[in-house]
Amino acid sequence: MKIRTFLMAFAALFVSCVLCAQDAALPKTLADLQKAVPGLVRDAEHSTNDDCFDWYKDPKTGDIYLVYVWGDENTMASFMTDAQNEADFKELSGAPKDEVASIITKAKATVEKIQAAKGKATIFATWAKKGNKLHDNTEIMTIKPVARSKGKVKMAASLIVTDLRAGLDTATALETNDVVGKFIPANLYHDSLREGSNARNLPSFGQSFILLGKSTGIYDLCRQTFQDFPNTWMLGLGKVIMTLVGILLVYLAIVKGFEPLLLLPIGFGSILANIPLAGISGPSGLQGMVYNVGIESGVFPLIIFLGVGAMTDFGPMLANPRTALLGGAAQFGIFGALLGALLLNFIPGLEFNMKDAASIGIIGGADGPTAIFLASRLSPSLLGAIAVAAYSYMALVPIIQPPIMRALTTDAERRIKMKQLRHVPQIEKICFPIMITLLCALLLPDAAPLIGMLMLGNLMRECGVVGRLTDTASNALMNIVTIFLGLSVGSKLSADQFLNAQTLGILFLGCAAFCIATATGVCFAKLMNMFSKDKINPLIGSAGVSAVPMAARVSNKVGLEYDPQNFLLMHAMGPNVSGVIGSAVAAGVLLCICGSI
Amino acid sequence: MNLGALLLDGVKATVLGMATVFFFLTLMICFMKLLSKALAPFSNFLEPVAAQPKKKAKKKEAAGKTAEISAEDRVRALAAIEAVKLFRAGK
Numbered sequence: 246m247k248i249r250t251f252l253m254a255f256a257a258l259f260v261s262c263v264l265c266a267q268d269a270a271l272p273k274t275l276a277d278l279q280k281a282v283p284g285l286v287r288d289a290e291h292s293t294n295d296d297c298f299d300w301y302k303d304p305k306t307g308d309i310y311l312v313y314v315w316g317d318e319n320t321m322a323s324f325m326t327d328a329q330n331e332a333d334f335k336e337l338s339g340a341p342k343d344e345v346a347s348i349i350t351k352a353k354a355t356v357e358k359i360q361a362a363k364g365k366a367t368i369f370a371t372w373a374k375k376g377n378k379l380h381d382n383t384e385i386m387t388i389k390p391v392a393r394s395k396g397k398v399k400m401a402a403s404l405i406v407t408d409l410r411a412g413l414d415t416a417t418a419l420e421t422n423d424v425v426g427k428f429i430p431a432n433l434y435h436d437s438l439r440e441g442s443n444a445r446n447l448p449s450f451g452q453s454f455i456l457l458g459k460s461t462g463i464y465d466l467c468r469q470t471f472q473d474f475p476n477t478w479m480l481g482l483g484k485v486i487m488t489l490v491g492i493l494l495v496y497l498a499i500v501k502g503f504e505p506l507l508l509l510p511i512g513f514g515s516i517l518a519n520i521p522l523a524g525i526s527g528p529s530g531l532q533g534m535v536y537n538v539g540i541e542s543g544v545f546p547l548i549i550f551l552g553v554g555a556m557t558d559f560g561p562m563l564a565n566p567r568t569a570l571l572g573g574a575a576q577f578g579i580f581g582a583l584l585g586a587l588l589l590n591f592i593p594g595l596e597f598n599m600k601d602a603a604s605i606g607i608i609g610g611a612d613g614p615t616a617i618f619l620a621s622r623l624s625p626s627l628l629g630a631i632a633v634a635a636y637s638y639m640a641l642v643p644i645i646q647p648p649i650m651r652a653l654t655t656d657a658e659r660r661i662k663m664k665q666l667r668h669v670p671q672i673e674k675i676c677f678p679i680m681i682t683l684l685c686a687l688l689l690p691d692a693a694p695l696i697g698m699l700m701l702g703n704l705m706r707e708c709g710v711v712g713r714l715t716d717t718a719s720n721a722l723m724n725i726v727t728i729f730l731g732l733s734v735g736s737k738l739s740a741d742q743f744l745n746a747q748t749l750g751i752l753f754l755g756c757a758a759f760c761i762a763t764a765t766g767v768c769f770a771k772l773m774n775m776f777s778k779d780k781i782n783p784l785i786g787s788a789g790v791s792a793v794p795m796a797a798r799v800s801n802k803v804g805l806e807y808d809p810q811n812f813l814l815m816h817a818m819g820p821n822v823s824g825v826i827g828s829a830v831a832a833g834v835l836l837c838i839c840g841s842i
Numbered sequence: 843m844n845l846g847a848l849l850l851d852g853v854k855a856t857v858l859g860m861a862t863v864f865f866f867l868t869l870m871i872c873f874m875k876l877l878s879k880a881l882a883p884f885s886n887f888l889e890p891v892a893a894q895p896k897k898k899a900k901k902k903e904a905a906g907k908t909a910e911i912s913a914e915d916r917v918r919a920l921a922a923i924e925a926v927k928l929f930r931a932g933k
Contacts (some may be wrong), residue, residue, distance in 0.1 A: 251855040317907070573860075573867040580856035589853040590845050599851055670885040674877055680873055688866060709888075823867060830866045834859045 269414030271408050275301070275312050275422040279312050285310075291402055297366075297390060298398070298425070308407065315364040315390045318615075346641045351829030353756030366390040369741050371413055372527055373426065377406045378434055384528045388419065389476075395626070396743075404428040416469035416477035465521040483740025484519040491515030491738065494633070500668075503640035503817030505611065505612040507731050507829040511633065514735015525736070530734035535729050540621050540628070545730045546614035547698045551616070552723030553825070554702025555715045556792060559677055561818040566787065568771070568816065572771030575789025576831045578762025582754045583835075589754070594746045599842055600624050603835040608635045609758025609788035610828030611642070615695060615708035617734065619832045623839055627739030630748040634755035639792045645756070645788050646763045646799050653767045654783045658774075659807040663816045665792040681826070685833075692833025696826065762790045766820065781816075788817035 271276040273699025278301065279285050288302035288309050297315045302308070366388045371508040373385040389395040408427040419425070447453060458464055470481025472585045498505040518526035526532040539545035562569055583606030586597045597605065600623040600639045607619045608631060616635040638645065651659075678700035705715045737743075770786030786802050788796040797817035804813040 299883060418873055479887050563874055566874040569867050569871050569874075570864070573863045576863045577860060580859050584849070584852045584856060587845075587849050590848065590920060599848065603855070636881070669878075670881065671888045672881050672884050675888070676881065679873065680877060681870060684873065685867070688869070689862065823870075826870070827863050827867060831859055833856065834862045838855050838858065 261842065271310075271410055271424050271427060273410070273423060275314075275353075275424060278310060278312070278424050281740050282310075293401055297388075297396075307429065308438045308725050309428050309430065311428065313364075313366065313419040313421065313423045313425055313825075315366060315393070315421060345377040346546055352382045364390065366419045367473065368413070368415055368417050368419065369395060369480065370415055370527065372529065373406055373409060373413075375406055375409050378431065379404045379406065379428075386413075398825065401662040401774035403431050407435065416472040416480045418473055418476070419693050428623075442608055447461075460522065461519045469521070471646070479740045479744050481521075483744045484521060487519045487738055487740045487743060488516050489529050490743070491519070491735070497637075497640075504636045506727055507636050507734075508640070509737045510731025511636070511738070512729055514732040515738035516735075517732070518736045518739050525738060532732055536733035536736050539726070539729055540617065540733050541625070543618055543621060543694070543761075545726050545733070546618035546621075547694055548722060548726045549614040549730065550698040550829075551702040552718050552726070553653040553793065554678075554699040554704075555706045555719035555723075557699075557703060557706075557822055557825070558818070559703060559822055560669045560674060561666060561815045562820075562822050563673055563677060565664075565667045565816065565819050567777075568781065568819030569823035570773065571770055571781075571786045572764050572827040573789070573790070574786065575762040575766035575791075575820070575824055576610060576827045577765040578758040578760075579606045579613075579828065579831050579835075580609075581761040581765075582606040582609045582758030585757055586750070589750050592750075595750050597747070597750070600839045601627055601747075603839045604628075604631055605754050607631075607832055607835065608638065608755040608759065608829070609762050609790075610636070610824070610831060611639055611759060611762065611792040612825060612828040613639060613794070615791075615828050615832045617730070618695060619835060622836060626742060627747065627751065629734060629739075629743055630735040630751040631755075631821045633738065634752050638755050638759045639795065640652075642759070642790070642792050642795050643802075645759050646790075646796065647803050649763045649805055650767055650784055650787050650800075651761055653764060655773070656807065658771070658783050659804060661780045663782055663785075663813070664779055666815055671707065671709070675704065677705040678707070685830075689830060689837070695829040695832060699829065700826065736808065737789070759790065763787045782811070782813055785820055787811055788821040789827070791821065792826045793825060794818065796824070797821040 272281045281691075282303045285301050286302055286304060288300035290302075291300040291309055297313065299312050299314045301312055303310075303312045349654045366794075368386055368388055369765065370387040371385070372383075373379065379385065380403055381400060383400045384397050385400060386398045387395060388398060403427060405602045406426055407429055410425050413425065466481040466484060468481070469484075470478050491514070494508050494515065496512075497503045498508035498512060514532060517523075518532055522535075524530045526536070527535075548585045583602045586602035586605040589595045590597060604616075604620040604624040604627055610616065613632065613635050617628065617632055618632045624631075681698050682693070684691050702715075703719050705711050705718060706714065716728070766786035766789035767783050768786070769789075770781050770783040774780050774783070782804060784799075784800045785797075788800045790796050797814055797820075798819035801814040803813060804811050
């Protein structure tokens with residue numbers, strides 16, 4: 246009986262919340278605003294000639310209003326008639342039709358008619374609140390206008406929010422000319438209060454009850470799902486799906502043991518990022534702040550590289566330098582996936598530009614930190630899918646590689662015994678990281694951050710005089726950064742960024758990239774055998790993908806299956822560590838080429 | 843979007859990228875070989891770990907020898923004690 250009463254009360258609360266009418270504090274559209282505020286003018290001081298938003302000013306009070314203008318016929322006309330110069334005008338009129346506007350007829354220096362595109366935008370996230378003090382570069386919302394990419398809206402001036410459009414919330418839609426909010430410029434503000442001015446009472450019991458109802462996750466999930474289902478389902482139902490994806494990643498980490506050090510924090514990070522209303526992955530939430538500090542700045546992947554360097558022994562590569570070429574051959578996986586991503590553009594609904602393709606291709610390097618480093622610079626919106634694909638396939642190396650290795654080698658080739666490696670003196674191991682850093686600085690400075698940190702870690706390990714630093718870099722620091730890296734990558738597994746056809750394409754290309762990298766490594770080893778006296782076991786070619794040391798272990802394991810006395814582990818470590826360098830070099834090249842686009 | 847031009851860009855990036863990777867690694871191999879040759883005369887430099895076991899071995903040998911001598915001495919001493927006892931007993 247009690248349960249039934251509780252459920253009825255809860256249902257009543259829910260219905261009352263859903264049906265609760267929003268009060269309109271601001272004029273809704275620009276036309277209403279112009280009626281309400283006589284003498285309203287376009288605010289040239291704050292305007293940045295943006296074609297999505299514009300500022301209007303009340304000259305009497307100094308209040309300014311943010312208006313969504315994308316697709317506004319008048320604004321487009323004013324943009325066009327800005328071209329006073331006849332030559333400019335001809336150029337404009339000759340431009341091909343696009344989604345912004347198409348000029349139907351024209352006369353000399355005048356625009357008769359401009360057909361505006363539909364200017365609706367869906368709000369994916371809002372961070373501004375009434376009374377907020379907004380600084381330069383503060384993010385206020387994320388919107389997705391029709392026929393445009395999703396974008397973050399950031400402030401370019403210091404303002405105080407005095408009023409916001411009623412119901413400005415995630416999943417709501419902005420129509421052309423909708424007034425977003427009212428602001429006052431604030432070059433200086435303080436938090437000193439008059440005595441007694443801070444005394445405020447709680448709202449009435451009913452209002453508090455409604456507020457409480459609106460603050461529940463269930464209400465928010467339902468509201469966002471059904472607000473405009475085709476456009477906003479991913480903000481409600483999508484969060485539930487992504488929470489399940491997060492639980493799946495946690496399951497894979499704990500039960501299947503797939504890269505648990507990273508998949509566990511990534512999976513749980515995904516669960517946290519998809520909690521409705523909490524805003525953990527927002528700009529002022531924990532995950533958002535960690536993301537800005539560690540990923541957007543590119544610091545975390547570099548610190549991980551420091552730790553990797555402190556744990557890596559370059560001795561096997563120094564003992565047999567020619568195996569380093571196998572690490573280069575395996576990088577073809579990166580560029581194969583890049584071409585594959587561009588080819589996917591032929592499939593309707595999938596669109597990858599060059600930067601996206603480069604970020605997806607780097608998955609083929611099988612190097613998680615490098616993939617995150619490059620994706621955060623070239624395609625931050627794809628970072629979540631790329632990181633998950635990179636680490637998932639790295640965990641699947643023992644499953645993906647052996648069939649390809651067996652298919653491309655003969656029984657005799659798998660039994661090839663390689664020469665015992667020479668002893669590498671310590672002085673050689675110390676000089677190597679310094680030499681590589683200088684080489685990188687001279688030839689490819691774009692790759693210097695990655696290679697430089699890798700070599701610093703390795704120098705600390707080999708010199709033997711900074712044991713405490715080596716221990717910290719390879720253990721404590723690495724572990725701390727791994728936690729934060731996982732959490733911040735998890736923050737990118739939000740439904741609106743992950744649940745799309747692009748993610749499926751990325752997962753498919755990631756797998757293809759690993760297969761191509763393995764195959765080219767093995768084939769290149771066979772090619773080298775044709776021109777060399779000292780034969781190389783082609784199985785070590787697959788270790789050219791830089792999943793250290795898992796790929797080397799796989800080579801050793803497959804080799805032992807055919808000859809129990811043939812230990813390939815140390816031989817495979819050569820291409821394995823050169824693969825790390827190779828993928829960092831490839832990342833540097835892609836950063837150099839695509840960064841300038 | 844012109845897909846043909848995009849694919850051509852992709853091929854350019856592939857050729858340029860693979861060429862750079864191989865060039866860098868080839869140069870690295872050359873420098874590694876040079877490094878090993880140039881540093882060959884100094885191969886024992888900064889290798890204290892390898893020298894230590896020898897010292898320890900010597901110490902162990904010395905300690906073993908000391909133990910053997912003392913055992914012989916002990917036998918001699920015991921024999922001398924027995925001889926003295928027999929001498930005192932008038933045998």
